[in-house]
Amino acid sequence: MFSPVANRKKFFIISSILVVISIILLFVKGLNFGIDFTGGTTLQFDLNKTKYSASVETEVRDIVKKHVKTNDITIQKTGENGISVKTVELTNEQSDKIIDDVKKEFNLKQKHVLANDKVSGTVSGRLIGDSLKAILLAIILMLIYITFRFDFQSGTSAVLALAHDVIIMLGFYSLFGLNVNTSFIAAILTILGYSINATIIVFDRVRENQRTMKKASYGEIADNAIKASYLRAINSSITTLLTIGLLYILGVASIKEFALPIIVGIVAGTYSSLFIAAPFWAWWKDQDKKQ
Amino acid sequence: MKAKNLISFLLVIVLIAVFSYVALFDFKIGNIEVPSTFDKEKGIKQGLDLVGGSIIVFEPDVKDLSKVTNEEMGSAESIIRARLDAAGYNEATISRQGATGIRIEIPNIDDPQEAVKMIGATAKLEFLDADEKVIMDGSKKYISGAKSIYGPISETSGNVYYVQLSFKKDGQAKFKEATEKAVARVGENKNFISIALDGKVQMSPTVNEVINSNSCVITGDYDQEGADKVANLINSGQLPFSLKDSELRSVGPTLGSKALSTSLKAALIGIILVMLFMLIVYRLPGLIADISLVAYIALVTLIMAGFFFTDFRVTLTLPGIAGVILSIGMAVDANVVIFERIKDELRSGKSVGASVNAGFKRALTAVIDSNITTIIAAVVLYFFGTGTVKGFAVTLFIGIVISMLTAVTLTKFLLKQTIGFGIKNPALYGLSKRRDA
Numbered sequence: 001m002f003s004p005v006a007n008r009k010k011f012f013i014i015s016s017i018l019v020v021i022s023i024i025l026l027f028v029k030g031l032n033f034g035i036d037f038t039g040g041t042t043l044q045f046d047l048n049k050t051k052y053s054a055s056v057e058t059e060v061r062d063i064v065k066k067h068v069k070t071n072d073i074t075i076q077k078t079g080e081n082g083i084s085v086k087t088v089e090l091t092n093e094q095s096d097k098i099i100d101d102v103k104k105e106f107n108l109k110q111k112h113v114l115a116n117d118k119v120s121g122t123v124s125g126r127l128i129g130d131s132l133k134a135i136l137l138a139i140i141l142m143l144i145y146i147t148f149r150f151d152f153q154s155g156t157s158a159v160l161a162l163a164h165d166v167i168i169m170l171g172f173y174s175l176f177g178l179n180v181n182t183s184f185i186a187a188i189l190t191i192l193g194y195s196i197n198a199t200i201i202v203f204d205r206v207r208e209n210q211r212t213m214k215k216a217s218y219g220e221i222a223d224n225a226i227k228a229s230y231l232r233a234i235n236s237s238i239t240t241l242l243t244i245g246l247l248y249i250l251g252v253a254s255i256k257e258f259a260l261p262i263i264v265g266i267v268a269g270t271y272s273s274l275f276i277a278a279p280f281w282a283w284w285k286d287q288d289k290k291q
Numbered sequence: 292m293k294a295k296n297l298i299s300f301l302l303v304i305v306l307i308a309v310f311s312y313v314a315l316f317d318f319k320i321g322n323i324e325v326p327s328t329f330d331k332e333k334g335i336k337q338g339l340d341l342v343g344g345s346i347i348v349f350e351p352d353v354k355d356l357s358k359v360t361n362e363e364m365g366s367a368e369s370i371i372r373a374r375l376d377a378a379g380y381n382e383a384t385i386s387r388q389g390a391t392g393i394r395i396e397i398p399n400i401d402d403p404q405e406a407v408k409m410i411g412a413t414a415k416l417e418f419l420d421a422d423e424k425v426i427m428d429g430s431k432k433y434i435s436g437a438k439s440i441y442g443p444i445s446e447t448s449g450n451v452y453y454v455q456l457s458f459k460k461d462g463q464a465k466f467k468e469a470t471e472k473a474v475a476r477v478g479e480n481k482n483f484i485s486i487a488l489d490g491k492v493q494m495s496p497t498v499n500e501v502i503n504s505n506s507c508v509i510t511g512d513y514d515q516e517g518a519d520k521v522a523n524l525i526n527s528g529q530l531p532f533s534l535k536d537s538e539l540r541s542v543g544p545t546l547g548s549k550a551l552s553t554s555l556k557a558a559l560i561g562i563i564l565v566m567l568f569m570l571i572v573y574r575l576p577g578l579i580a581d582i583s584l585v586a587y588i589a590l591v592t593l594i595m596a597g598f599f600f601t602d603f604r605v606t607l608t609l610p611g612i613a614g615v616i617l618s619i620g621m622a623v624d625a626n627v628v629i630f631e632r633i634k635d636e637l638r639s640g641k642s643v644g645a646s647v648n649a650g651f652k653r654a655l656t657a658v659i660d661s662n663i664t665t666i667i668a669a670v671v672l673y674f675f676g677t678g679t680v681k682g683f684a685v686t687l688f689i690g691i692v693i694s695m696l697t698a699v700t701l702t703k704f705l706l707k708q709t710i711g712f713g714i715k716n717p718a719l720y721g722l723s724k725r726r727d728a
Contacts, residue, residue, distance in 0.1 A: 044546075046545070046546075092404045092407050092408060092536070095404065096404050110401055110402075111543060111544070111545055112543075112545075113541075113543055114542070114543045114545065114546040115540070115541055115542050115543060115546060116345075116403060116404075116539065116540075116541040117539060117540045117541065118536070118538065118539040118540075119537070119538050119539075120535075120536075120537040120538065122350075122537060123348070123350075123392075123537045123538050126389075130675050130676070131675075131676075133675055134671050134672060134674075134675035134676060137671050137675065138667060138668045138671040138672070141667045141671065142664045142667050142668070145663065145664055145667060146660075146664070149660055182610075183609070183610050183613075185676065186610040186613065186614075186672075186676075186683040189668055189672050189683075190613070190614075190617055190683075190687075192668050193617075193664070193665040193668040193669070193687070194617070194665075196661070196664045196665070196668075197621065197624070197661040197662075197664065197665055198661075200657065200660050200661040200664060201628060201657050201661055204656055204657035204660060204661075205657075207656075208653070228635065229631075231631055232624075232627050232628050232631045235568075235572060235627045235631075236620070236623070236624040236627045236628075238568065239565045239568055239569070239620055239623045239624070239627070240617070240620030240621075240623075240624070242561055242564045242565050242568065243557075243558070243561035243562070243564075243565060243616045243617075243619055243620055244561075244613075244616060244617070244620070245561075246557040246558075246560050246561040246564070247554065247557045247558075247561070247612075247613065247616060249557070250553045250554075250556055250557040250560075251550070251553050251554060251557060252546065252549055252550045252553055254340075254550065254609060255550065255553070255554060255609060255613075258609070258610065258613060259613070262613070262617075
C-alpha cells in the first residue's frame with residue numbers, strides 16, 4: 001500500500017520547488033497590478049471591423065500620447081477583438097478626448113466603448129490595505145477555529161497548505177501576467193475557503209482515527225486518514241472543476257481571468273490537503289513526541 | 292410504513308417542484324403576484340457589470356478627509372440626489388462607501404463623463420421669492436445652519452419632526468424683509484419662499500407670519516428621513532468642499548449582457564454535468580443529492596430575489612455568480628463526503644439503513660467544520676471587502692447556509708424514505724460488487 005507519509009519527502013520537495021519558482025517569479029516578473037491596486041484609468045474598446053494588430057496598438061498608443069504626457073501606457077488584447085488601454089489616472093476631459101479620437105480613428109460607435117474605469121491613487125491604497133487586512137484576519141480566525149476544534153498542529157499544517165496553494169496561485173498570476181484586480185481578491189479568498197475546506201475533511205479523519213486507532217503511530221493515523229479521504233477529495237474537486245471550468249470555457253474575458261486562477265488553486269488545494277497537510281502534521285507530532 | 296414513506300417522499304418532491312416553479316416563472320394567485328427570479332425589475336437585481344452602466348464614487352476634494360463631518364457628507368449626498376433626479380437618472384442608486392465616499396450606480400448610461408461633470412459641480416443654493424428673484428444665497432454669510440429636530444413646535448402641539456433654520460445677522464435682516472413681502476401677497480397665493488439648488492426650485496414652504504428672529508422652523512408632514520433631507524439640502528449651500536470622482540467604472544451594455552448570458556449558460560451546463568456525475572458515481576444517493584441540488588438552487592435564487600425577506604435582495608455581480616457556482620460545488624461536496632462515508636459503512640458489512648445513519652452522523656463533523664471555516668472567510672470578506680467582493684461574500688454565505696439545509700437535512704430525510712419503501716440493495720448505494728465484495 002502506498003504511504004503518503006513515508007513518501008512525504010518527495011511531496012515536500014515537489015511543493016518546495018513549485019513554491020520557490022512562484023516566489024522567484026513574483027520577485028523577478030512581479031504581478032500585473034490592475035488599476036484597482038495602482039490607481040489609473042482603463043479604457044476598453046471593441047474594435048468592430050478592425051483586426052487587432054501591432055499597428056493598431058501603435059495607433060492607439062499615439063492617440064493616448066497626444067493627450068497625456070506619460071510613458072506608462074499598457075495596451076492589451078482582450079476577448080475576441082477587444083483592446084484595452086491602461087494608463088495613469090486621467091482627467092475626464094483627457095479620457096473624453098481619447099475616446100473620441102479612438103472612435104473616429106477606427107470608425108466606432110458609442111456601443112463599442114466597452115468599459116471606462118478610473119480609480120484614484122488614494123482609493124487604490126486603501127484597497128490594498130483592506131484586502132491584506134481581510135486575508136490576514138480570515139487566516140487568523142480560521143487558525144483559531146481549527147486549533148479550538150482540532151489541535152494547534154492541525155491548524156498550522158492547514159495554514160501551511162493554504163500558503164502553499166496561494167503562493168502557487170500568485171506564481172501563476174505572475175507567469176501569465178493575469179490582471180490583479182478586485183476579483184483577484186475574491187479568487188484568492190475562494191481558494192482560501194476551498195483549501196481549508198479540503199484540509200479539514202482529511203483532519204476530521206485524523207481526529208477520528210486518533211480516537212479509534214489508539215496504538216497506531218501518527219504516520220499510520222495520517223496515512224489511514226488520507227486513504228479514507230482521497231476519493232472524496234477527487235470527486236469533490238471534479239464537481240467543482242466542472243462548474244468553474246465551464247465558466248472558464250464559456251465566459252467573457254473578465255470571467256476567464258477570474259476562473260483560471262481558481263482552477264489552479266483548486267488543483268493545488270486538493271493536492272496539498274492530501275499530500276502536504278496530513279504528512280506534515282504527522283511529522284510535527286513525531287518531533288513533539290521525541291522531545 | 293411503505294405507504295407513509297412514499298407519501299412523505301412525494302410530498303417533498305412536489306414541494307421542491309413548487310419552489311422551482313416559483314423561482315423560474317411569473318405566476319399569479321388572486322391578488323398575489325410573484326415575479327420570476329429572472330425578472331429584471333422585481334427578480335434578482337443584476338449588478339452593473341451584468342447589465343451595463345456606471346459606478347461613480349465621489350469624495351470631498353480636500354487634503355484631510357478625517358475633518359469631513361457626517362453632516363457634510365449628508366449634504367453632499369442630498370445635492371447628488373437632487374441633481375440625479377433633475378437630470379432624469381431615475382434608476383440611479385446612491386449609497387455611502389466608507390466614511391467619506393458616495394457611491395452612485397447608474398444603469399444604462401451612455402456618457403458617464405457627462406454625469407461626472409454634472410454631479411461634481413459646486414452647489415449653488417439660493418432662497419427665492421415668489422417671482423423667483425434671489426433673496427439671498429445659502430452661504431455662510433447668511434445662514435448658520437439647518438438641523439432636523441423631533442419635538443413640539445408650539446406649547447400645545449405634540450412631538451413632530453421639523454427643520455430648524457438658523458440665520459446670521461445679515462440673513463436675519465434679508466429674511467425679515469422677504470417674509471414681510473411674502474405675507475403681504477397672501478391674496479395672490481404667493482406667500483411662500485422657495486429654496487433652489489442649481490437654479491432649480493426644490494421646495495416652497497408657505498410663510499405664515501413675518502419672521503424677525505435668528506431662527507425659524509419649517510414644518511411639513513415629515514418623518515425623520517424627510518426632515519433630514521430638507522436640513523441636508525439647506526446645509527448644502529455651506530458645503531466647505533467640492534466633490535471629485537475618485538473612482539469611475541463603466542461597463543457598456545453589450546459587454547454586460549454578454550457576460551450575463553454566457554455565465555448563465557455555463558452555470559446551467561455545469562449543473563447538469565455535476566448532476567450526471569453524482570448519478571453515475573453514487574447512483575440512488577446521487578439521484579437524491581441531485582433532487583436536493585434542485586431544491587438548493589431554487590431556494591438560493593428565491594432568497595437572492597428577496598422572496599422570503601424583501602429587505603434581503605442581493606445584487607448579483609460577476610464575482611457573485613462565481614460565489615454561487617463555488618457554493619454549488621461545496622453543497623455537492625457535503626454530499627460526496629457523506630456518501631463516501633456511507634460506502635465505508637456498507638463495506639464494513641452494516642445494513643443499508645444502519646450505514647446511512649452512521650454515514651450521516653460521522654460525516655457531519657467534517658461538513659460542519661469545513662463549512663464554518665468557509666463562513667468565517669465569507670464574513671471577513673463581507674466586512675472588509677468593497678463593492679463586487681462584498682457581492683461575492685454574500686452569495687457564498689447564503690450558499691453555504693442553504694447547502695447545510697439541503698445537502699445534509701433534506702438529503703438525509705429523502706434517503707430515509709427510500710430505505711423506508713424497501714430499496715435496500717447495496718449496489719444501488721454506490722457499492723460496486725466487483726470491487727467491494
